[in-house]
Amino acid sequence: MFLSRCLVFLVRLLMGATPRWLGCEPHPRQRIYFANHTSHIDTLAIWSALPPALRKHTHAVAAADYWGKTALRRSIALKGLNAVLVERQPGQGGNPLTPLIDTLKQGDSLIIFPEGTRRPQRLPGEFKSGLFRLAQQFPDAELIPVYLENLHRCMPKGALLPVPLICTVRFGEPLGRLPEEHKDAFLARARQAVEELA
Amino acid sequence: MTPMEKFVWLIGGIVALLTLASLIGFVLKRRVRSENGLETVLNLQQRVNAWWVMIGIFSIAFLLGPTTTIVLFALMSYLALREFLTLTPTSPNDHRALFVAFFVIIPVQFWSIYDAWYGFFTIFIPVYAFLLLPSLSALAQNTDQFLERTAKIQWGVMVVVYCVSHVPALLILDIPGFTGQNALLLLYLLLVVQISDVLQYVCGKLWGKHKIAPVVSPSKTVEGLVFGGALAVGVGTAMWWITPFAPAYAAAISLVIVIMGFLGGLVMSAVKRSLGAKDWGSMISGHGGMMDRLDSVCFAAPVFFHLVHYFYVP
Numbered sequence: 411m412f413l414s415r416c417l418v419f420l421v422r423l424l425m426g427a428t429p430r431w432l433g434c435e436p437h438p439r440q441r442i443y444f445a446n447h448t449s450h451i452d453t454l455a456i457w458s459a460l461p462p463a464l465r466k467h468t469h470a471v472a473a474a475d476y477w478g479k480t481a482l483r484r485s486i487a488l489k490g491l492n493a494v495l496v497e498r499q500p501g502q503g504g505n506p507l508t509p510l511i512d513t514l515k516q517g518d519s520l521i522i523f524p525e526g527t528r529r530p531q532r533l534p535g536e537f538k539s540g541l542f543r544l545a546q547q548f549p550d551a552e553l554i555p556v557y558l559e560n561l562h563r564c565m566p567k568g569a570l571l572p573v574p575l576i577c578t579v580r581f582g583e584p585l586g587r588l589p590e591e592h593k594d595a596f597l598a599r600a601r602q603a604v605e606e607l608a
Numbered sequence: 609m610t611p612m613e614k615f616v617w618l619i620g621g622i623v624a625l626l627t628l629a630s631l632i633g634f635v636l637k638r639r640v641r642s643e644n645g646l647e648t649v650l651n652l653q654q655r656v657n658a659w660w661v662m663i664g665i666f667s668i669a670f671l672l673g674p675t676t677t678i679v680l681f682a683l684m685s686y687l688a689l690r691e692f693l694t695l696t697p698t699s700p701n702d703h704r705a706l707f708v709a710f711f712v713i714i715p716v717q718f719w720s721i722y723d724a725w726y727g728f729f730t731i732f733i734p735v736y737a738f739l740l741l742p743s744l745s746a747l748a749q750n751t752d753q754f755l756e757r758t759a760k761i762q763w764g765v766m767v768v769v770y771c772v773s774h775v776p777a778l779l780i781l782d783i784p785g786f787t788g789q790n791a792l793l794l795l796y797l798l799l800v801v802q803i804s805d806v807l808q809y810v811c812g813k814l815w816g817k818h819k820i821a822p823v824v825s826p827s828k829t830v831e832g833l834v835f836g837g838a839l840a841v842g843v844g845t846a847m848w849w850i851t852p853f854a855p856a857y858a859a860a861i862s863l864v865i866v867i868m869g870f871l872g873g874l875v876m877s878a879v880k881r882s883l884g885a886k887d888w889g890s891m892i893s894g895h896g897g898m899m900d901r902l903d904s905v906c907f908a909a910p911v912f913f914h915l916v917h918y919f920y921v922p
Contacts, residue, residue, distance in 0.1 A: 426690075428890075530700070566700035573706040574686070576694040576889060 413490040414465070421451065421458040425564050425577040429459035432607065433583025434554060436461050440519055441552045443468075443581075444541055446534035446604050447523035448562035450476070451572060455558055456521050457491055459579035468519040469494045471510060498526065507540055514548050521556075524600065530567050534604050537597040545587065545596070555582040555600065557607035580607040611789040614850045618795060619667055626663065629656045648813075654894025662892075662901075666798070670791050674779045675722065677791065681776040682718035686710065687898045688768040691889040695880070696760050701748035705741045709765050713737050717773050724780040733770040738762060767876075767906050768899065774909035781913075783920045786852040793916065796851050800844040800862050801869045801908045802901075807843075808836030808870070825877040828870075837866045852920055861915060865908045872907025 421427050429436075445456060453470040460468060470487075472478075474495040477487035487493040494509045513520060522544075524537035545553055557580045565572040585603050588596075609617075633653040640649050669680045689710060698706060713733065720729040742758040778794045786793075812832025820828045844862025848855045876899065880888060889897020 560694065563698065563700075566703060569700075569703050571707055573693075573703060574690045574710055576690055 413486070414492075417454060417486070417490045418458045421454050424572055424574040425451070425455065425561070427455040427458040428576075428578050430578050430580045432580055434552075434581055436464055438464060438467065439552060440514070440517055440548070440550065441468075441554050441584075442514075442519065442541070442544060442548070443521045443554045443556050444524050444537075444600060444604070445521070445556035445558055446608075447525045447528050448530065448558065449528060449565040449567070449572075451565055452523065452528075452558055452561055453491055453493070453521060455561060455577055456556060456579055459581075464519070465492065467517075468492065468521060469513050470521040471496055471523070473498050475499070494520070507543060510540070510544060511547065514544065514551060519551075520544075524597070528567050530562060532562065533608055534601055537601050539593055539597065541600060542593045542596050549587065553585040553587075553600070555585060555603035555607060556580065557582070557604050559608070582607045609849075611792060614789070614792055615670070615795075618792070618799075618847075618850060619663070622663055622799070626656060626659055629659075651894050658892045658894050666795075670795070674776075674791070677779065677794070678718055678722050678776045681772060682714055684898060684902065685718070685769050685772045686714055687891065688772065688888075688902050689714070689764060691891075691897045691899045692764040692768055693761075695883040695885050695888065696764060698761070699750060699752070699757055701750040702745050702757055702761060704748065705744040705761055708744060709737075709741065709761060709769075713765060714769055717769055718776070721773060721777050721780060726780065729773070729777060729780075733765060737765055741765070768902070771906040771910050772902060774913040775905060777913055778916070781916060781921050783852050783916070784922065786920075789850075792850045793852075796844075796847060797865065797909060797912050798905065799847065800840060800865045801904050803843050804837060804840035804866045804869050805873065805904055806836075807839045808832040811836035811839070821874060824881065825874055828874065833870060837863075837870070840866050852916075857919075861912065864915065865912055868908040868911050869904030872904040876903035876906065 443456060445452065453472060457465060457468070457470060470491045470493045472487045472491070472493040472495055474497050477483050477493065478495050487495065494513050496509055497504070497506050510520060510522070522541065524541040525535050526538045526540075529535050541553075545551070558577065559580065560575050560577040563573070564575050564577060582603055585600055591599075630653075633649060633656055636649045637646075637653065640646050665680070669676045693706060693709075717729070717732055720732060741761055742754075745754065745758055745761075775794060775797065778797065779790045781790060781793070783790070783793075809827065809832065811834075812827060812829040815831040815835065816829030818830040819826060820830055820833060841859055841862045844865065845855055845859040848858035851858060853861060880886070880899075887896030888899035891897050892901060895901050
């Protein structure tokens with residue numbers, strides 16, 4: 411895990427990435443962390459904010475079209491961040507969630523960005539349905555909303571290198587599941603849970 | 609006394625002072641009953657503990673030599689600028705300028721001290737950085753609040769990079785009869801500034817009645833400034849033997865340090881409040897952020913540097 415330690419050190423030196431456990435405590439049970447997405451460092455920031463013991467069993471979800479592109483990015487993502495790569499534009503018939511489902515089946519935790527793409531603003535945009543489907547299929551996994559503060563300023567879309575500004579990673583209260591809740595209502599509630607941490 | 613003996617006496621004195629402060633904190637914690645009082649005592653203890661850590665870091669840096677000291681101050685500048693710009697609203701169009709501020713201007717400024725290049729050290733930020741940073745922002749083609757954005761970045765770089773860099777720059781002054789002892793001068797500045805802050809705070813808590821600037825900084829009082837400041841000048845005068853100054857000059861220079869430190873705290877507090885914050889950060893527990901500890905140093909360092917340069921360097 412040498413690479414992983416170097417990455418965490420670098421993130422601490424650049425943006426602090428201090429965790430704020432507002433609605434829950436760090437715990438090794440199975441969790442799906444879902445966060446707003448504004449920069450390439452988001453994954454690293456959440457990863458650094460987690461205690462080392464939890465990192466081993468937590469996998470970030472990364473876009474295969476970005477993180478799988480070069481050998482360097484690939485090894486950062488897979489070895490450094492324990493990431494699971496997903497195809498954002500899957501070929502005919504394939505279920506893009508398959509790698510995530512496999513990870514959850516092993517009992518590990520996931521970090522996902524339900525917006526699907528980076529947004530240039532403070533507050534998250536519309537959530538895609540993946541979170542809803544995973545939440546249904548794994549009813550025992552805790553759903554933890556996460557808000558990443560200031561990361562859109564550290565590395566705005568289009569920037570190649572980050573500027574060091576202090577970022578905080580806020581973990582909220584686990585999102586409850588309501589019986590027979592419709593997909594859209596669930597996603598809106600999930601998004602609001604992230605916004606409330608802002 | 610050799611410089612090393614002076615250093616040991618100085619650090620020994622500070623350690624004795626901190627031990628006393630820790631003991632006072634320990635006793636107070638057992639005696640205080642009220643909730644408000646307990647909070648003050650806990651904050652006092654946190655502050656004292658942070659002082660132990662800071663003194664430890666500085667002693668090690670000084671023993672390792674000038675290069676380590678310069679690197680330490682570069683790192684402090686970096687962390688302080690990070691706090692400053694985190695609170696300051698910036699636009700994505702300033703990204704390049706900000707990147708250059710952190711990763712070009714800070715290294716070059718501190719490298720010029722390492723290189724002992726006085727002429728470049730004094731003008732690099734006021735001239736070159738001043739002209740380069742707005743150019744980078746202008747190339748991003750966003751004129752919205754351009755002057756405000758440029759001014760904020762420039763001001764941050766001036767205060768936390770340029771002003772702070774005058775502390776390690778004391779190491780390059782060539783003072784006749786004081787060769788190899790410049791680190792003591794640096795310690796002297798930090799000691800007087802910080803002890804002045806502490807004594808003003810303590811005197812203000814004990815006897816403070818008349819607030820000087822309640823809007824800007826509610827904890828600053830006339831009594832705190834006068835009594836605390838006078839005591840700090842006393843400490844500065846008593847420490848004349850680690851400096852090249854005669855006792856009377858040490859008193860005058862300490863007075864300047866105390867006044868500049870006070871103004872620094874006041875101005876930085878106004879900046880902080882205009883940005884809507886109470887503390888600059890949370891790095892140093894009990895104190896707030898790096899900038900909360902450096903604010904008075906920012907203003908005292910350049911004036912101290914130039915006084916010494918004018919009167920003691922031929």
